Amino acid sequence: MSLEERISGWIDAHEAEFLADLARLVAIPSVRGEAREGAPFGDGPRAALDEMLRLCAGYGFATAEYGGAMGSADFNSLPAALDILGHLDIVAPGEGWSSDPYAVTVREDGCAYGRGTDDDKGPLVMALYAFRCLKELGVELGGGCRLLFGTDEESGSGDLHYYYDGHAPAPNTFTPDSGFPVYNVEKGMYRAEITRAWPEDAGPGPGLRSARGGFRVNVVPAEAEAELSGLDAPAALKLGGAAADACGVELYAEDVPGGCLLRVHGRQAHAATPWEGCNAVTALFAVLAALPLEGEAAASVRELNRLLPHGGWRGEAAGIAQGDALSGELTISANVLELSASGLSLVCDARVPLCADDSNCRAPFERALGAAGFAVAGEMVPGHHTPGDGAFVRALLASYERYTGLKGECLATGGGTYVHDIPGGVAFGAGMPGFDTRLHGADERIRVSDALTASKIFALAIVKICNKEEAK
Numbered sequence: 001m002s003l004e005e006r007i008s009g010w011i012d013a014h015e016a017e018f019l020a021d022l023a024r025l026v027a028i029p030s031v032r033g034e035a036r037e038g039a040p041f042g043d044g045p046r047a048a049l050d051e052m053l054r055l056c057a058g059y060g061f062a063t064a065e066y067g068g069a070m071g072s073a074d075f076n077s078l079p080a081a082l083d084i085l086g087h088l089d090i091v092a093p094g095e096g097w098s099s100d101p102y103a104v105t106v107r108e109d110g111c112a113y114g115r116g117t118d119d120d121k122g123p124l125v126m127a128l129y130a131f132r133c134l135k136e137l138g139v140e141l142g143g144g145c146r147l148l149f150g151t152d153e154e155s156g157s158g159d160l161h162y163y164y165d166g167h168a169p170a171p172n173t174f175t176p177d178s179g180f181p182v183y184n185v186e187k188g189m190y191r192a193e194i195t196r197a198w199p200e201d202a203g204p205g206p207g208l209r210s211a212r213g214g215f216r217v218n219v220v221p222a223e224a225e226a227e228l229s230g231l232d233a234p235a236a237l238k239l240g241g242a243a244a245d246a247c248g249v250e251l252y253a254e255d256v257p258g259g260c261l262l263r264v265h266g267r268q269a270h271a272a273t274p275w276e277g278c279n280a281v282t283a284l285f286a287v288l289a290a291l292p293l294e295g296e297a298a299a300s301v302r303e304l305n306r307l308l309p310h311g312g313w314r315g316e317a318a319g320i321a322q323g324d325a326l327s328g329e330l331t332i333s334a335n336v337l338e339l340s341a342s343g344l345s346l347v348c349d350a351r352v353p354l355c356a357d358d359s360n361c362r363a364p365f366e367r368a369l370g371a372a373g374f375a376v377a378g379e380m381v382p383g384h385h386t387p388g389d390g391a392f393v394r395a396l397l398a399s400y401e402r403y404t405g406l407k408g409e410c411l412a413t414g415g416g417t418y419v420h421d422i423p424g425g426v427a428f429g430a431g432m433p434g435f436d437t438r439l440h441g442a443d444e445r446i447r448v449s450d451a452l453t454a455s456k457i458f459a460l461a462i463v464k465i466c467n468k469e470e471a472k
């Protein structure tokens with residue numbers, strides 16, 4: 001029997017144990033909590049770390065723990081060839097679950113439901129089962145392989161330095177915290193806060209009293225609202241209706257003393273894929289720009305509507321549109337607005353291609369906004385790229401192709417992954433293309449058969465990489 005077949009047989013025979021071990025981790029509510037001694041990200045993440053260390057040690061792997069923030073399990077003690085990096089912290093379950101989020105429930109659709117089944121406890125257990133499989137099959141590796149698990153990926157990756165401050169990354173790292181096949185290019189990020197202040201001075205004509213929209217910098221907002229003076233609801237709807245229609249949003253208005261309250265309803269999306277949403281803040285700008293409003297607040301909004309127009313997520317109007325073949329197009333989304341009688345703040349989230357830098361992105365953006373009277377604050381974070389044609393990535397893709405029968409390829413992502421700052425890192429698994437894991441949502445899930453396939457892929461990839469076998 002070939003090694004590929006032996007791996008497959010072993011993993012298939014351990015489905016029940018895999019699910020039971022996953023359930024031990026899913027049962028722990030490892031949402032970030034208050035820091036305390038030995039638990040920098042709170043009791044939940046620390047408890048999940050301890051449980052994972054127990055699991056790994058129980059299968060005979062040497063473990064270590066780093067400041068209560070990260071842990072590791074070693075396949076062997078040879079010089080490092082490969083690190084596999086995942087995380088044990090979770091996003092709070094939220095509402096809307098049809099089974100206990102802290103239990104692993106396998107339903108008739110063949111999927112295992114529970115918070116962390118996909119992100120990222122499940123993939124860590126898949127990697128642990130790849131370790132178990134190779135060990136129990138007696139497979140020897142020519143290089144070192146380490147499983148690393150952090151506890152703060154969801155809240156800013158403050159965990160990584162606890163390990164990486166004292167340890168060099170292996171020559172190759174993959175994080176099973178994304179999807180198959182391989183994500184080897186990550187866009188950079190430019191988060192800009194645009195501000196402007198003006199004297200509080202309500203003139204006699206219709207004006208803009210206040211406005212707000214959005215709640216998180218990396219989310220395209222679905223809701224925005226503005227309070228107007230000197231204009232009633234019917235007039236605002238009549239004059240702003242066409243702009244709202246053109247933006248594809250719903251516009252509501254109600255009378256309030258001396259004016260009206262406008263509400264815009266669009267569609268939420270992740271900031272890395274603004275075309276999937278309908279930005280309520282930029283739509284509100286378009287509606288306000290169509291109204292006969294006086295004063296500096298309204299004038300500022302008209303400028304923002306010109307420089308960051310609704311649907312203009314490529315950044316053309318601000319002079320920063322650009323792209324490259326490897327990482328794709330720049331995207332920008334105006335996501336959090338606060339406007340009062342005396343000033344405004346608007347936070348934008350731009351995902352920038354590898355070709356973008358201060359001189360062709362930040363500087364022209366600051367110039368364009370500055371010329372219109374706005375101040376801009378914010379630094380650029382560079383992108384990440386691991387070559388797709390090296391032996392490492394070819395070994396990953398060959399392992400993926402072997403067990404899925406699908407064509408492997410390298411993809412770019414606008415979202416930053418856990419390996420963004422790790423040289424030679426890529427994201428690899430564990431979700432299969434086209435499968436909706438309901439990441440961060442209610443009823444998060446994995447397909448059990450896919451999870452077993454991912455575990456086989458990891459096992460074969462470990463062998464290829466640590467034994468420097470060329471991809472077939």
Ligand SMILES: [Zn+2]
Pocket residue numbers: 087119120153177
């Ligand atoms: Zn994750």
